[in-house]
Amino acid sequence: MAKVLVIGAGFAGHTTALYLGNKLGRQHEITVMSNRDVFGYVPSWVWVGVGHMKPEQTIFKLKPVYDRMHVKFVHAAAKEIHPDASDQYVLGEEIGSGKEVRLDYDYLVIAPGPLLNFAGTPGLGPETGFTHSICSLPHAVKTRDAYLALCERMKKGEKVKIVIGTGHPGATCQGAAFEYIVNVHKDLLKKGLRDKADILWLSNEPELGDFGVNGVQIKRNGIVQKSSEFIKSVFNDHGIRYQVQTGVTKVEEGKIHWQNYEGEEGATDFDFSMLIPQFKGQPFKYIGKDGSDVSSKMVNPAGFVLVDGKYGLPYPELSQTPEAWPAQYNNPTYPNVFAAGIAFAPPGPISKPFTNKNSLLIAPAPPRTGMVSGVIGRVVAMNIADLIQTGKMNHSERMTEMVAACIASMGDNLWDGNAVTIVMRPVVPDRKKYSNEFGRDLFISHLEMGVSGAWMKFMLHYTFIWKFKGLFGWKLIPE
Amino acid sequence: MQNEQEFSKAEKFWMNFKLYQLWRFIVLNVKIYTIAVQSKFH
Numbered sequence: 011m012a013k014v015l016v017i018g019a020g021f022a023g024h025t026t027a028l029y030l031g032n033k034l035g036r037q038h039e040i041t042v043m044s045n046r047d048v049f050g051y052v053p054s055w056v057w058v059g060v061g062h063m064k065p066e067q068t069i070f071k072l073k074p075v076y077d078r079m080h081v082k083f084v085h086a087a088a089k090e091i092h093p094d095a096s097d098q099y100v101l102g103e104e105i106g107s108g109k110e111v112r113l114d115y116d117y118l119v120i121a122p123g124p125l126l127n128f129a130g131t132p133g134l135g136p137e138t139g140f141t142h143s144i145c146s147l148p149h150a151v152k153t154r155d156a157y158l159a160l161c162e163r164m165k166k167g168e169k170v171k172i173v174i175g176t177g178h179p180g181a182t183c184q185g186a187a188f189e190y191i192v193n194v195h196k197d198l199l200k201k202g203l204r205d206k207a208d209i210l211w212l213s214n215e216p217e218l219g220d221f222g223v224n225g226v227q228i229k230r231n232g233i234v235q236k237s238s239e240f241i242k243s244v245f246n247d248h249g250i251r252y253q254v255q256t257g258v259t260k261v262e263e264g265k266i267h268w269q270n271y272e273g274e275e276g277a278t279d280f281d282f283s284m285l286i287p288q289f290k291g292q293p294f295k296y297i298g299k300d301g302s303d304v305s306s307k308m309v310n311p312a313g314f315v316l317v318d319g320k321y322g323l324p325y326p327e328l329s330q331t332p333e334a335w336p337a338q339y340n341n342p343t344y345p346n347v348f349a350a351g352i353a354f355a356p357p358g359p360i361s362k363p364f365t366n367k368n369s370l371l372i373a374p375a376p377p378r379t380g381m382v383s384g385v386i387g388r389v390v391a392m393n394i395a396d397l398i399q400t401g402k403m404n405h406s407e408r409m410t411e412m413v414a415a416c417i418a419s420m421g422d423n424l425w426d427g428n429a430v431t432i433v434m435r436p437v438v439p440d441r442k443k444y445s446n447e448f449g450r451d452l453f454i455s456h457l458e459m460g461v462s463g464a465w466m467k468f469m470l471h472y473t474f475i476w477k478f479k480g481l482f483g484w485k486l487i488p489e
Numbered sequence: 490m491q492n493e494q495e496f497s498k499a500e501k502f503w504m505n506f507k508l509y510q511l512w513r514f515i516v517l518n519v520k521i522y523t524i525a526v527q528s529k530f531h
Contacts, residue, residue, distance in 0.1 A: 246495050385528060413528055415521045428504065431517055435524065454524060460504040462514035488525030 015115035019044035022351025023121030025387030035080025045087035055150040094299035121350040124289035133261030164206040170281040175212035177285030179257025182375035196421035211252040222374035229452040257372040273367035307343040315349035319357040332410035332440040351383035384489030409438040429463025
């Protein structure tokens with residue numbers, strides 16, 4: 011009987027666990043170790059952050075799902091990973107009791123989600139800083155409370171400044187921030203308060219609509235359209251000001267300090283701000299059999315797990331080398347250790363990085379959330395099942411092959427709501443396969459705005475919660 | 490788009506015209522489902 015241990019129960023870890031439970035759960039020991047005992051449907055936290063959805067509508071308990079799927083659940087925070095052969099185990103701390111937990115494994119999947127590195131930008135974040143976040147449910151709730159308090163001030167006639175975007179020169183997840191800024195705009199419109207707010211988009215993207223994936227390009231009526239033009243139209247239509255090519259360096263009460271591509275330093279005043287922090291890998295200790303630190307074999311300096319990608323290529327070369335992106339997501343030194351979702355180390359950025367004259371690197375990190383996380387989780391699960399059953403892996407999917415669909419909410423109302431529906435193939439441009447300058451399949455790639463997107467976003471909320479609960483037909487719903 | 494700066498009146502009309510949007514809802518669902526399911530065979 012093989013022992014498979016999954017650390018984390020977010021999009022990637024939970025998807026891995028569902029497929030493993032389904033394929034192997036009856037014959038082998040599948041265990042999930044997570045510091046949270048609930049699954050959180052992250053895409054809907056943007057609605058929690060404006061008070062349009064109750065937090066409890068976005069979560070459900072994991073244990074009943076795992077009981078049905080023949081998966082063992084351990085509510086503990088992983089601390090140490092011991093990857094050396096014949097001595098492979100993970101040490102964790104049980105949540106609540108604080109007791110040490112030891113779990114042995116034959117195959118390990120590291121999928122704990124990101125460490126929200128608020129410390130990377132002094133003054134950033136809701137706990138010790140001055141800005142808000144929607145990257146965790148408690149943060150989204152705190153953001154909602156602060157936003158609703160701001161609305162009360164506006165109702166009394168106060169004019170306010172709202173800044174939304176990225177809070178670090180290397181931050182990712184611009185898509186979530188985009189959804190939040192447009193939902194705030196729409197909510198203020200409905201409340202009759204829009205004229206009381208000056209809203210600014212502040213981001214590290216090279217251009218509007220880049221989203222950390224080098225933008226989205228589509229062909230419509232023979233003409234190539236770009237997300238930069240599209241998002242510019244959205245912001246102009248909504249009266250949202252924008253400032254891109256900007257890395258936030260420090261936040262003080264009511265003031266965001268930044269540098270831009272030109273190396274200019276500036277500050278922007280705010281009354282309310284939601285800025286996405288830099289993401290890092292979880293700070294696990296990686297310890298060898300002799301007690302030595304084996305981190306350098308397992309993770310990059312940011313704490314992301316090294317997998318079967320080609321690392322160290324300069325951006326111009328990487329952008330022409332689709333095979334540099336990992337395919338099976340296992341560590342070269344410890345091939346029975348896999349990483350899924352945010353946890354794996356990408357070989358480099360997708361969008362063009364820029365270093366300004368003050369040597370500040372402004373470069374959006376590659377987004378590896380949502381559909382990408384789910385797909386990687388499935389590939390990892392299938393390969394572990396293959397290894398156990400046949401001894402070799404038969405599945406692979408690079409981000410240069412992967413299709414991703416994203417519905418960016420722009421108001422949740424089913425009558426007058428709106429959303430941008432984005433489809434990209436591949437997520438990371440493959441300039442060898444697709445001969446156009448963008449390296450994308452312009453027939454499949456799609457960008458469209460309309461109330462149908464709002465319906466889809468609403469539908470996806472319930473469909474995906476159904477899937478993640480492992481209910482009837484869950485496997486028919488794609489990641 | 491009318492130009493690089495703003496949506497045209499016609500585009501805004503179609504974005505909110507419910508019958509057309511119902512059609513787009515069906516088309517987009519089929520498109521996304523089809524390409525996402527293909528990914529399962531990798």
